Amino acid sequence: MKYDFAAIEKKWQEHWEQVKPYAAETGSNKPKFYGLVEFPYPSAAGLHVGHPRPYTALDIITRKKRMEGYNVLFPIGYDAFGLPTENFAIKNHIHPAIVTKRNIENFTRQLKMLGYGFDWDRVVDTTDPSYYKWTQWIFLQLYKKGLAYKTTMPVNWCTSCKCVLANEEVVEGVCERCGSEVVRREKSQWMLGITKYAQRLIDDLDGMDFIDRVKAQQINWIGRSTGAELKFQTTAGDELLVFTTRPDTLFGATYMVLAPEHPYVKKWMDRIENREAVLAYVEEAARKSDFERAELNKDKTGVRLEGVRGINPVNGREIPIFISDYVLVTYGTGAIMAVPAHDERDWAFARKFGCEIIEVVKGGNVEEAAFTLKDDTGIMVNSGFLDGMTVKEAIPAITKWLEEQGIGREKVNYKLRDWVFSRQRYWGEPIPLVHCDKCGWVPLPESELPLLLPQVDSYELTDDGESPLSKMSDWVNTTCPCCGGPARRETDTMPQWAGSSWYYLRYMDPHNEHEPVGKPAEEYWGPVDWYNGGMEHTTLHLLYSRFWHKFLYDIGVVHTKEPYAKRTSHGMILGKNPHYVGNVETEEEKQALLDKYGNQATRPAVKMSKSLGNVVNPDDVVKAYGADTMRLYIMFIGDFEKTATWSDEAVKGAKRFLDRCWNLLEMAKDSAAVTPENESAIHKTIKKVTEDINTLKMNTAIAAMMALVNDFYSRGLSRGDLEPLILLLSPFVPHLAEEMWELGGYAARYGKMAMQMSWPVYDEAKTQDAVREMAVQVNGKLRSTIRLAADAPDEDVIAAACADHKVQRYLDGMELVKTIVVKNKLINLIVKPAK
């Protein structure tokens, strides 16, 4: 009989639809396990071949957990608000809600096609009013606690999306999504006070089972640095506050720099003698896009403020003040004390503008370059009472002095900025606040949630940078919940990251009409035991949702400080590069590719894209080989954490393996007994697969099962031998496993599906071979192998090794000085020439 994957997969998917074997039961007595994958954005393109990688991995893990007796929650949903859908809708004149519905249907079909064990009764859709009601509710709680506030500030503005972006959404000066130029604009925006949680977001990573690179990247992004904040007097009378991580170098501060946007620049305009030059510079800086700032990088520019000088508090010296865009208004105090001798940027600026360079830490040559080491090797000089100290001693000493003088204190700063939370677009959650001329911003009463997105015909972009909602006067004009007077609704919507910041909680209790999540459900299921997702979300979704969770913890909605106990991450799936130089033979052809595609041509594999024609559609793979082959191959492709390249040839290998498994049914002798010669191999395989699934090493788990199948082909097998193999296969290739389970008569015998059986257990004793092959080394070089009974005493091992005819040649005329025996593995004979 042939392995008819199409019929088998259809049959079992329909069966599972009926019996719902993946339903999670809140409050069950079994131990719980909550496995989570990042819910997809339902794009028009459908499922990408990258999606099945993490989904299959967690599907395998949760299926195994079920077989191990856990009550498993493995949910799925759709993160469906967002710009691509809105842009698609505008272009094709379809309402985004319709586009979304259609895309979700397609994604659902594809996910079911792949046989995932999701609990389909808990599906969450962020655009569903019964869901975003609670997204809005959480926003109102943030507002009530002062963590949501509206402020005018320079923001990242995408010139193509016509929308603001969070810092996390700007990559190398361009829009993360569309790649267009990002400029700075002054706009009034809703902000979330994530910086208030900066320290906790660092501290609570401790003890979490997150892979190291996720922790490192988050800590990096939050960017904590310790130093001092101190005041400089100025000849204008105002005090200038600066932040420095090197208070020890205060004696070397020979000038100051303000960001061009620093408020004092305007304030001092009357005193500034070179007004025109200063104004011109400020204007130019404002015009520069982030991209230009990054491009122009190290080339320092600036203007000296003539007529105002700062006073170094430690020695009373008057020093010049500059403005320059190498000082950022968004970090620290927007003003610095410059110590050119010990800071590379200050040094470059000082050289260009002829500022004085005073060495205050010995150890370098400050005429040649800035000396920036902050360890014990440098000794303070030219620094009054700090002279002779190391840098490490000088920092607390000067900090103490600043405190005593009342002009400074120790200070911690973070690179993390508050989260720009409003978007000037239609397809997002409406922000549930109104503005009243009398009362200011007023939150909607919770009873009025959800505030529905108005149904309108036109949601085209406006050119003035306002949300499309601002054009809908019927919706915008309302009454103030506070005084009853006329008021206007907020017309900006929330960013895509809003709905995804708490969706894992909704899965626990998806139909609750009274709370975002009920207490019993949250206390039973929380926290998520294992969350897998992309590295690209480390400083976006993962950070944002940890922040929201901590806030919900503070207001008593959840009982854990952290949402996710464990976080792993998968590598991307790349496609073959059609322009790779390795594809062609001659030097001329290679050069032609290099000329045309540059660096691109040097890479064998690249991101899949329509324009390169290397996109793999899961539908096509499933049609040609079946879902089980797709699942198996995507797990076998390589180390889960690393990027991997899709190979059409290698898929066939996965299919071939499943064919070989299928044929075992007919090959197996009709006996329920385990064949003695297969027993050890079976137990070893159970052990290997069990351990490898736990550590996400699906590729080697599959390799072990392949090896066992090869053994069965060469040695023959019984129905009893096949039984545990089917159970091991079942999380990986559930359709094939169930069919074999049924056809092999196991289903009838146990009255259960394979997935409902207990996970096979191995007997450690039976994983041990009675006879071992041991390596024999002479002076560390492999010379022979010998076969001995397991756990043979060292004397026997040495005797057998010395007696081996290959080994003897190396012992001839030599004196045995030492032997090293590694039990059951290896013996090393150390010899030297006999005297």
Add this chain to the structure above:
RNA sequence: GCCGGUGUGGUGGAAUGGUAGACACCAGGGACUUAAAAUCCCUUGGGAGCAAUCCCGUACCGGUUCGAGUCCGGUCACCGGCACCA
């Protein structure tokens, strides 16, 4: 520049400090077949040799060790993140 990671056959990739290359893909050979596909079996890191067997091999240089792909120091290359953050 800073942080994190990687470097192993023609290819994807395996190897708690202990027989490098498991398992696959590709390729080659054989069986079956009128033939092809599929399937099954065999070979497959490089080099020398009729053979037994030997030599060389995990980016490069050095070190620790009886023994290093693995640990330590240094170098190079590539990938990911951050980047004028004071």
